[in-house]
Amino acid sequence: MRRLNGTLGLxxxxxxxxxxxxxFVLLASYLPALREARHLSLEREQLGAxxxxxxxxxxxxxxxxxxxxxxxxxxxxxxxxxxxxxESLGQVAARNGVRLxxxxxxLVTESNSRIGQYQMAFPVKAEYQQVRKFLRQVLKEHPQIAxxxxxxxxxxxxxxxxxxxxxxTLYVLERP
Numbered sequence: 001m002r003r004l005n006g007t008l009g010l011x012x013x014x015x016x017x018x019x020x021x022x023x024f025v026l027l028a029s030y031l032p033a034l035r036e037a038r039h040l041s042l043e044r045e046q047l048g049a050x051x052x053x054x055x056x057x058x059x060x061x062x063x064x065x066x067x068x069x070x071x072x073x074x075x076x077x078x079x080x081x082x083x084x085x086x087e088s089l090g091q092v093a094a095r096n097g098v099r100l101x102x103x104x105x106x107l108v109t110e111s112n113s114r115i116g117q118y119q120m121a122f123p124v125k126a127e128y129q130q131v132r133k134f135l136r137q138v139l140k141e142h143p144q145i146a147x148x149x150x151x152x153x154x155x156x157x158x159x160x161x162x163x164x165x166x167x168x169t170l171y172v173l174e175r176p
Contacts, residue, residue: 076173096134118170
């Protein structure tokens with residue numbers, strides 16, 4: 001040890017200490033990121049399974065275009081279910097501690113299409129994590145809903161609460 005101490009000197013020991021410290025910093029930042037990546041990968045697989053996506057894209061390609069279109073139409077919610085979906089959004093918001101105080105709603109249809117778009121915009125007040133959980137759960141429970149836009153605003157930088165503007169589109173199958 002004395003021989004090593006004499007060879008390295010003070011500068012050498014400082015260098016060794018910095019290398020060891022860098023190793024700890026690397027592990028402290030890399031391992032949580034690796035865990036998060038594994039978690040997200042698992043979550044992606046679960047969402048794919050829950051929405052019924054085929055893991056093999058060639059399975060979808062083997063069916064006829066008419067069968068694919070029929071499958072797509074079965075995936076959409078009938079326009080008569082819009083009130084149920086709105087009630088469900090309120091329940092998901094309440095479960096996640098998100099307040100939906102008001103909303104703007106608009107049904108957009110095209111004359112040559114069987115698909116309608118029910119556009120919904122909500123001002124949301126909650127903490128960021130609550131908003132994130134709310135959005136994740138809405139999209140998980142209602143795969144026919146698309147998150148079109150989201151904007152965040154915080155009145156006070158010291159506050160954990162924020163105001164968000166969320167815009168969803170529910171794709172529905174119109175009655176013939």
